[in-house]
Amino acid sequence: MRMAELSRRSGVPTATIKYYLREGLLPPGEPTAPNQAEYGQQHLDRLDLVRALREAAGLPIATIARVFAAMDRHREDTPPEYLSIAVGALSEPLAVPEDQIEAYARAQAQVAELLHLLGWNVDPDSPGHDDLVRAVVGVHRFLPGLITETKQLVPFGRTVRSLADVEIPETYDPAVDRSAVLRFSVLGTVLFEPVLLALRKLAHTDRIRHTAAWRRRR
Amino acid sequence: MRMAELSRRSGVPTATIKYYLREGLLPPGEPTAPNQAEYGQQHLDRLDLVRALREAAGLPIATIARVFAAMDRHREDTPPEYLSIAVGALSEPLAVPEDQIEAYARAQAQVAELLHLLGWNVDPDSPGHDDLVRAVVGVHRFLPGLITETKQLVPFGRTVRSLADVEIPETYDPAVDRSAVLRFSVLGTVLFEPVLLALRKLAHTDRIRHTAAWRRRR
Numbered sequence: 001m002r003m004a005e006l007s008r009r010s011g012v013p014t015a016t017i018k019y020y021l022r023e024g025l026l027p028p029g030e031p032t033a034p035n036q037a038e039y040g041q042q043h044l045d046r047l048d049l050v051r052a053l054r055e056a057a058g059l060p061i062a063t064i065a066r067v068f069a070a071m072d073r074h075r076e077d078t079p080p081e082y083l084s085i086a087v088g089a090l091s092e093p094l095a096v097p098e099d100q101i102e103a104y105a106r107a108q109a110q111v112a113e114l115l116h117l118l119g120w121n122v123d124p125d126s127p128g129h130d131d132l133v134r135a136v137v138g139v140h141r142f143l144p145g146l147i148t149e150t151k152q153l154v155p156f157g158r159t160v161r162s163l164a165d166v167e168i169p170e171t172y173d174p175a176v177d178r179s180a181v182l183r184f185s186v187l188g189t190v191l192f193e194p195v196l197l198a199l200r201k202l203a204h205t206d207r208i209r210h211t212a213a214w215r216r217r218r
Numbered sequence: 219m220r221m222a223e224l225s226r227r228s229g230v231p232t233a234t235i236k237y238y239l240r241e242g243l244l245p246p247g248e249p250t251a252p253n254q255a256e257y258g259q260q261h262l263d264r265l266d267l268v269r270a271l272r273e274a275a276g277l278p279i280a281t282i283a284r285v286f287a288a289m290d291r292h293r294e295d296t297p298p299e300y301l302s303i304a305v306g307a308l309s310e311p312l313a314v315p316e317d318q319i320e321a322y323a324r325a326q327a328q329v330a331e332l333l334h335l336l337g338w339n340v341d342p343d344s345p346g347h348d349d350l351v352r353a354v355v356g357v358h359r360f361l362p363g364l365i366t367e368t369k370q371l372v373p374f375g376r377t378v379r380s381l382a383d384v385e386i387p388e389t390y391d392p393a394v395d396r397s398a399v400l401r402f403s404v405l406g407t408v409l410f411e412p413v414l415l416a417l418r419k420l421a422h423t424d425r426i427r428h429t430a431a432w433r434r435r436r
Contacts, residue, residue, distance in 0.1 A: 048360075051360075052356075052359075052360035055356075056356035056357075056359065056360050057356070083426060084423050084426065087419060087422070088419075091419075115420070120420060120421070120423075120424040121423075121424050121427045121428065122420050122423045122424055122427075126419075126420055126423045127419040127420070127422070127423060128415075128416040128417065128418070128419025128420040128422075128423070129416075129420060131412060131415065131416035131419065132412075132413065132416035132417065132420065134412065134416075135409070135410075135412035135413040135416055136413065138270075138273075138274035138275070138409050138412070139274075139409050139410065139413065141270075141274065142266075142269075142270035142274050142405055142409060143402065143405050143406065143409060146406070153413070153417075155381065155384050156381060156384075156413065156414060156417055157417050157420075157421070159377050159378075159380065159381055160377075160414065160417045160418045160421045161421040161424065161425070162377065163373065163374060163377055163418070163421070164418070164421040164422050164424070164425040165425060166373050166374075167422070167425075168422060168425045168426060168429070169429075170429055171429065184361065187360055187361050188361065188364070189418075189419065189422070191353070191356050191357050191360060191361060191364075192353075192357065193415050193418075194349060194350075194352065194353035194356070195350065195353040195354065195357065195371070195374065196374060196378065196414065196415075196418070197346075197349065197411050197414075197415075198346040198347075198349035198350035198352075198353055199346065199350065199371075199374055199375050199378045200346070200378045200381070200382070200407075200411075200414070201305060201306075201309075201344075201345040201346025201349065201407065202333070202338060202340050202344055202345070202346040202347060202350065202375075203338070203375070203378045203379040203381070203382040204305070204345070204346075204382050204385070204386060204407070205302050205338075205339075205340045205344045205345060205346070206338040206339050206340055206379065206382070207379070207382040207383065207385075207386045208301060208302065208386060209339045209340075210339065211386070211387075211388055211389065
């Protein structure tokens with residue numbers, strides 16, 4: 001299909017499609033004449049994914065471009081690893097400020113200890129590792145008394161690990177289209193994050209109200 | 219202390235402090251002379267909280283202003299409720315787009331059903347409720363097959379509820395300074411979110427690698 005039809009079928013204005021092409025969010029179409037190209041289903045799929053990542057997950061264009069680059073670069077890798085790579089690209093790379101080298105080193109050691117306690121088969125390159133280091137630095141800095149011992153984090157790890165069994169099927173069907181699996185992994189990661197965080201806030205209110213009830217009974 | 223000392227002790231430039239005063243993030247100082255005011259410990263505490271919410275949690279100024287307004291407005295409420303109100307102000311108010319009224323109504327019904335299944339003592343005004351509605355709309359829109367039945371969300375609710383018991387102490391010590399409890403509640407909510415999300419990504423990798431090992435054994 002031509003650009004005009006791609007715009008009509010995707011609901012994305014042509015100016016936006018041209019911007020996405022320039023930013024590398026969309027692969028170029030098949031050239032058919034000077035200043036003319038043919039677009040296909042992969043372009044429609046990707047525009048849908050861009051919309052989901054922007055509108056539902058609120059990701060910046062730069063992050064989406066990084067995720068797509070990772071998806072394209074590792075298209076031929078084996079399934080578990082190429083999923084990890086795409087999900088890993090969702091995170092900002094770790095940048096340690098000059099004046100916080102010690103704080104980051106301490107957090108890195110604590111994360112390593114935690115992963116050892118949990119016995120997980122992950123490494124410092126795994127998605128989430130650097131996010132966790134950054135998050136622990138933030139907690140230490142602004143709520144210094146909160147995590148005094150690494151083992152306090154173990155229940156949180158065990159809990160999200162038990163959810164992973166629910167979230168990720170035990171086997172992949174090799175017949176399933178690879179780009180569908182990728183879409184599911186990336187979107188499943190980001191669209192489910194606000195579900196979990198919202199449930200956590202509601203759970204806190206339920207907990208607090210039980211606490212209050214308990215206090216009134218005394 | 220004067221503005222200059224407030225700046226020195228907090229490490230926040232005076233231009234930024236003036237901006238925060240204009241935006242209502244800081245209460246005005248005690249006027250001592252024309253164009254002169256006296257600032258105190260509450261200003262230092264609040265500048266520290268602004269820094270945490272901006273730098274560690276990445277919240278926009280408008281959100282921080284909303285949280286502070288809620289904290290100040292409900293200063294005299296009883297402890298459980300005023301904590302909820304401050305945490306609730308972290309969320310964007312629900313705005314339903316004209317063309318998604320049905321999708322939101324469906325999500326609202328599903329959230330009500332879920333909270334009933336979980337048996338939580340919460341209501342549509344509780345923090346997280348509107349976030350959950352919005353998140354469910356996003357999942358339905360972009361991953362339509364993911365949540366076909368509300369009961370699929372129950373394990374996620376039970377899990378975060380079990381963490382709430384770890385996160386929130388069973389009783390509040392009435393002797394503890396109220397603003398310290400508020401700081402802890404707001405910061406504990408937002409600084410721990412990236413910890414949970416990072417652990418979830420790592421847990422997914424562990425799960426996927428076990429899956430792969432299982433497949434290779436066959």
